Amino acid sequence: MSNPAIVVENLSKSYRLGVIGRHTLQDELRFWWHRLRGRNPIDYMGKVGEIGGRNAAAGSSQEKGLFWALKNISFTVEPGEVVGIIGRNGAGKSTLLKILSRITEPTEGGAVIHGRVGSLLEVGTGFHPELTGRENIYMSGTILGMKRIEIDEKFTDIVNFAEMENFIDTPVKRYSSGMYVRLAFAVAAHLEPEILVIDEVLAVGDLAFQKKCLRKMEDVGHAGRTVLFVSHNMSAITRLCSKAFLLDSGKLVDSGPAEQVVGNYLTRSAAHQKLRSANEPEIIGSDPVTLCQVKVTKENGDPIMLASVLDELTLDVVYRVSEPDLNFRCMIMFRTQGIIAFSSIEPVETIHHEPGMYHSVLKIPANLFAECEYSLDVSIFTSKGIKKHYVKERDVYSFQITDPMTGNSARGDYVQGYGGVIRPLLQWETVSSPIKVS
Numbered sequence: 001m002s003n004p005a006i007v008v009e010n011l012s013k014s015y016r017l018g019v020i021g022r023h024t025l026q027d028e029l030r031f032w033w034h035r036l037r038g039r040n041p042i043d044y045m046g047k048v049g050e051i052g053g054r055n056a057a058a059g060s061s062q063e064k065g066l067f068w069a070l071k072n073i074s075f076t077v078e079p080g081e082v083v084g085i086i087g088r089n090g091a092g093k094s095t096l097l098k099i100l101s102r103i104t105e106p107t108e109g110g111a112v113i114h115g116r117v118g119s120l121l122e123v124g125t126g127f128h129p130e131l132t133g134r135e136n137i138y139m140s141g142t143i144l145g146m147k148r149i150e151i152d153e154k155f156t157d158i159v160n161f162a163e164m165e166n167f168i169d170t171p172v173k174r175y176s177s178g179m180y181v182r183l184a185f186a187v188a189a190h191l192e193p194e195i196l197v198i199d200e201v202l203a204v205g206d207l208a209f210q211k212k213c214l215r216k217m218e219d220v221g222h223a224g225r226t227v228l229f230v231s232h233n234m235s236a237i238t239r240l241c242s243k244a245f246l247l248d249s250g251k252l253v254d255s256g257p258a259e260q261v262v263g264n265y266l267t268r269s270a271a272h273q274k275l276r277s278a279n280e281p282e283i284i285g286s287d288p289v290t291l292c293q294v295k296v297t298k299e300n301g302d303p304i305m306l307a308s309v310l311d312e313l314t315l316d317v318v319y320r321v322s323e324p325d326l327n328f329r330c331m332i333m334f335r336t337q338g339i340i341a342f343s344s345i346e347p348v349e350t351i352h353h354e355p356g357m358y359h360s361v362l363k364i365p366a367n368l369f370a371e372c373e374y375s376l377d378v379s380i381f382t383s384k385g386i387k388k389h390y391v392k393e394r395d396v397y398s399f400q401i402t403d404p405m406t407g408n409s410a411r412g413d414y415v416q417g418y419g420g421v422i423r424p425l426l427q428w429e430t431v432s433s434p435i436k437v438s
Contacts, residue, residue, distance in 0.1 A: 012070050016067075083227065092249075114194070141191050167179065349382065368423070372400070
């Protein structure tokens with residue numbers, strides 16, 4: 001059985017807020033003395049004011065002024081796994097990748113890595129600004145332990161992928177951020193390290209290049225190399241990754257299949273949603289009609305935050321009526337990318353004879369949504385006679401749609417950019433028609 005590609009055990013990283021360096025040579029020597037003795041310098045320096053004495057004097061607690069970017073992280077990544085790392089800004093994702101790339105050291109714990117690591121982190125990491133693109137390609141390959149003849153074989157592919165033919169002999173300090181990222185990704189992907197580590201830096205590139213990079217990452221994963229991928233693009237995570245880790249405030253709070261972890265993350269991030277449970281006292285609207293709950297579900301009836309374009313969904317609107325014999329109807333607006341993608345309205349007004357709880361249920365077929373995030377606006381109103389709104393509320397629920405790229409959706413086997421805010425599966429037919437020459 002082969003060794004795991006990455007083993008992380010009780011990994012922690014702390015920073016002392018407001019302190020840069022150790023100020024004096026004596027502080028530096030004490031810091032490294034504690035390190036050599038196997039101690040955590042933070043535990044022994046600062047208690048008595050040895051690091052930034054003015055700051056340490058402000059409190060007796062050794063934790064005062066410390067920020068833990070990571071705290072007791074442990075996980076294992078097997079060879080060939082493509083793992084997504086997700087979480088809010090400041091959760092510790094980039095810090096984790098820097099430690100695994102050996103750019104920074106952990107405060108506690110450690111990581112064992114089997115294989116060469118190619119990293120694409122923030123713009124500016126890995127290249128020497130005074131060297132040309134050509135020179136940086138050869139330097140990166142040499143650092144990875146490759147022979148010159150191996151780099152020569154990959155050189156043309158790297159330049160063509162990055163679309164940098166005219167600038168390859170220009171010092172990279174003169175590159176734009178987009179040019180830098182194109183070349184950095186091409187180097188990281190084509191020099192074939194056993195482990196590829198990629199941060200959200202791809203967001204710097206233009207849309208066409210982002211899609212190109214995602215396709216390349218799919219190829220890398222299929223080739224059996226290990227990939228760690230940090231992104232806020234949940235569609236990319238679910239498409240590319242078989243497994244995902246969720247970080248929150250420096251801690252690993254969830255791990256497992258990518259779609260499951262992404263769904264849990266979106267649920268955790270839904271605190272802004274106004275309607276969570278029909279049992280909660282806070283509801284929208286006022287008598288005689290109040291909105292209690294809105295949820296989108298799959299077959300098992302559990303509310304979801306993530307679904308595939310291939311899923312049939314059910315939208316359930318729950319409301320309470322406090323007066324008899326009220327006539328009204330529901331309307332839902334599906335918003336995405338700042339516009340209304342489409343609306344759906346109950347075809348006729350319904351008479352609600354008795355006070356009580358009611359459901360209005362909407363069935364949504366598969367292959368209707370596009371691959372993006374949707375939010376729901378809800379209106380409950382009477383449209384006959386004097387129009388009256390009982391409920392009119394925006395953004396009461398949101399969910400994200402992904403495409404598994406299996407060829408069964410409206411895009412078929414097409415993997416390039418696909419526009420639009422909905423994506424219905426329509427029937428195409430090609431027939432032969434003789435051309436008549438008049």
